[in-house]
Amino acid sequence: MKKYENTGSKxxxxxxxxxxxxxxxxxxxxxxxCADLIGSLKLDEFIKNHPERFFQIGIAEANMIGxxxxxxxxxxxxxxGTFANFSTGRVYDQIRQSVAYSDKNVKICASxxxxxxxxxxxxxxxxxxxxxxxxxxxxxxxxxxxxNQTKAATLAIADHHGPxxxxxxxxxxxxxxxxxxxxxxxKAVLLNEGNDVTIIATGHLVWEALLAAEALExxxxxxxxxxxxxxxxxxxxxxxxxxxxxxxxxxxxxHNIIGGLGESVxxxxxxxxxxxxxxxxxxxxxxxxxxxxxxxxxxxxxxQAIEAAVERVMKRK
Amino acid sequence: MSNTQQLNxxxxxxxxxxxxxxxxxxxxxxxxxxxxxxxxxxxxxxxMERKPGFDMDGIGEDLFFLSNGHISPVFYSVLARSGYFPVxxxxxxxxxxxxxxxxxxxHEGLPGVRIASGSLGQxxxxxxxxxxxxxxxxxxHLIFSLHGDGExxxxxxxxxxxxxxxxxxxxxxxxxxxxxxxxDGTTDEVLNMGSIRAKFEAxxxxxxxxxxxxxxxxxxxxxxxxxxxxxxxxxxxxxxHTEMGHGVDFMMHTHAWHGKAPNNDQLANALAQNAETLGDx
Numbered sequence: 256m257k258k259y260e261n262t263g264s265k266x267x268x269x270x271x272x273x274x275x276x277x278x279x280x281x282x283x284x285x286x287x288x289c290a291d292l293i294g295s296l297k298l299d300e301f302i303k304n305h306p307e308r309f310f311q312i313g314i315a316e317a318n319m320i321g322x323x324x325x326x327x328x329x330x331x332x333x334x335x336g337t338f339a340n341f342s343t344g345r346v347y348d349q350i351r352q353s354v355a356y357s358d359k360n361v362k363i364c365a366s367x368x369x370x371x372x373x374x375x376x377x378x379x380x381x382x383x384x385x386x387x388x389x390x391x392x393x394x395x396x397x398x399x400x401x402x403n404q405t406k407a408a409t410l411a412i413a414d415h416h417g418p419x420x421x422x423x424x425x426x427x428x429x430x431x432x433x434x435x436x437x438x439x440x441x442k443a444v445l446l447n448e449g450n451d452v453t454i455i456a457t458g459h460l461v462w463e464a465l466l467a468a469e470a471l472e473x474x475x476x477x478x479x480x481x482x483x484x485x486x487x488x489x490x491x492x493x494x495x496x497x498x499x500x501x502x503x504x505x506x507x508x509x510h511n512i513i514g515g516l517g518e519s520v521x522x523x524x525x526x527x528x529x530x531x532x533x534x535x536x537x538x539x540x541x542x543x544x545x546x547x548x549x550x551x552x553x554x555x556x557x558x559q560a561i562e563a564a565v566e567r568v569m570k571r572k
Numbered sequence: 573m574s575n576t577q578q579l580n581x582x583x584x585x586x587x588x589x590x591x592x593x594x595x596x597x598x599x600x601x602x603x604x605x606x607x608x609x610x611x612x613x614x615x616x617x618x619x620m621e622r623k624p625g626f627d628m629d630g631i632g633e634d635l636f637f638l639s640n641g642h643i644s645p646v647f648y649s650v651l652a653r654s655g656y657f658p659v660x661x662x663x664x665x666x667x668x669x670x671x672x673x674x675x676x677x678x679h680e681g682l683p684g685v686r687i688a689s690g691s692l693g694q695x696x697x698x699x700x701x702x703x704x705x706x707x708x709x710x711x712x713h714l715i716f717s718l719h720g721d722g723e724x725x726x727x728x729x730x731x732x733x734x735x736x737x738x739x740x741x742x743x744x745x746x747x748x749x750x751x752x753x754x755x756d757g758t759t760d761e762v763l764n765m766g767s768i769r770a771k772f773e774a775x776x777x778x779x780x781x782x783x784x785x786x787x788x789x790x791x792x793x794x795x796x797x798x799x800x801x802x803x804x805x806x807x808x809x810x811x812x813h814t815e816m817g818h819g820v821d822f823m824m825h826t827h828a829w830h831g832k833a834p835n836n837d838q839l840a841n842a843l844a845q846n847a848e849t850l851g852d853x
Contacts, residue, residue, distance in 0.1 A: 317727075321696070330631070349697075352688050356678075
């Protein structure tokens with residue numbers, strides 16, 4: 256089994272900021288918009304280098320989405336930045352009509368997604384955003400797992416024409432994907448090959464899936480680990496190929512069980528290859544205040560939860 | 573640039589188009605469409621600097637955004653008769669497989685439309701974004717937008733209105749169709765907004781009024797004045813006083829025809845008041 260090394264823990268939002276800094280130099284069409292959260296979104300460097308290409312909107316997310324849609328008319332590639340909750344649920348109709356239905360080339364970049372936002376509590380911990388965004392026709396939905404992948408995804412979405420939802424987080428997490436790796440939208444990344452079970456994880460749960468696979472190996476269980484960074488369009492081929500070998504699947508995500516990656520995978524299974532699946536996800540509840548580690552433990556979103564799900568699913572084969 | 577006779581003829585023909593379109597599918601919004609006919613005719617014929625053809629980015633030309641998308645009949649008719657797509661296509665309004673959806677959209681690729689609208693209150697923000705893109709591109713052309721007065725009840729407008737003045741978006745002329753009516757009654761009855769002028773002025777916009785919003789000469793004067801006020805550090809607002817249902821006597825002075833189509837007799841009556849000028853579609 257391949258071992259992945261944490262080359263130094265960082266927050267995924269800093270990967271976004273680094274990506275924006277690079278994009279600022281590489282692509283003059285790229286503009287950034289922010290709703291009073293420059294520091295949280297790590298946009299300082301972009302703004303310093305390109306003040307004319309930055310739009311401080313103030314605390315007015317609906318206006319931000321509309322302005323972003325308007326900026327595309329004239330050839331700009333707008334990247335909006337705020338917390339995931341205010342990037343999606345708060346502005347759903349603006350995204351639906353002015354961006355998705357209008358097929359505008361807007362990149363909705365969302366930090367502080369999920370429970371790991373931590374102490375601010377449930378008002379800010381959106382767990383429904385993947386579902387909301389994937390339901391919109393034409394919307395690409397990406398949830399990155401570490402600093403390097405978030406930076407690579409930020410660069411990649413600038414070259415993709417069409418609306419994109421890019422989801423990342425607040426906490427410092429292990430950084431283990433290749434530096435300056437190529438990010439292919441819609442392409443799953445096979446992290447570890449295995450024969451007994453397929454673990455499909457997205458976002459912060461990818462590292463936990465790798466930890467789970469190591470622990471499972473010691474128990475004699477060979478787990479295949481796939482990083483699904485793009486939830487829509489979903490790499491169905493990669494899922495089915497792995498399933499053909501392992502015959503069962505565990506999905507893992509920092510999102511509500513309803514509407515997330517797990518349900519997307521279940522649809523693929525139902526249509527093409529019915530097989531046992533277990534879900535590591537939030538069980539249709541809101542979050543609460545706490546440290547990220549405490550919350551991931553309480554809501555069963557860590558490697559222990561993945562291991563338990565693997566044991567359950569193996570019994571159903 | 574059209575002369576007064578040409579503008580009058582086009583206005584009457586657009587009115588006929590609106591009435592026939594909504595009658596044919598027994599749905600759509602004739603009231604606000606008829607009220608804004610003179611404005612859109614003048615805007616497209618005599619005010620906006622437009623390039624031939626259509627491309628989405630619209631660099632090097634003035635652009636228009638319709639925020640109150642339900643008045644799509646007047647928008648479609650003016651677009652067709654300004655050369656964006658065949659006039660005959662007006663016959664497909666609201667039909668299955670048409671580019672002329674109930675509310676305007678880019679989704680079917682209809683030339684002349686740059687954003688979907690219908691869910692109210694979003695067009696001001698989009699217009700501001702397009703105006704800021706023009707500034708970034710060094711494009712001196714202007715952005716025009718149209719909004720309903722009832723539409724101002726949507727909160728996103730006030731985010732946008734606050735932003736536009738704070739950021740000196742002075743290449744934007746936003747027009748409010750001040751017909752004083754919405755679905756459930758007069759705007760005063762539904763949600764009294766007080767002085768819309770005072771509100772825009774309080775938000776530091778340059779505000780002017782076109783008191784006779786169904787008078788072609790008054791609209792030319794007003795829009796020309798508005799253009800002269802751009803580039804001076806403030807967004808420009810036109811309060812356009814119109815009569816919902818203008819040009820059809822039984823549709824005026826009531827909110828009843830906001831979203832209701834005429835029956836056969838009513839259509840005949842309405843068309844008799846607007847004799848054919850340029851040829852029906």
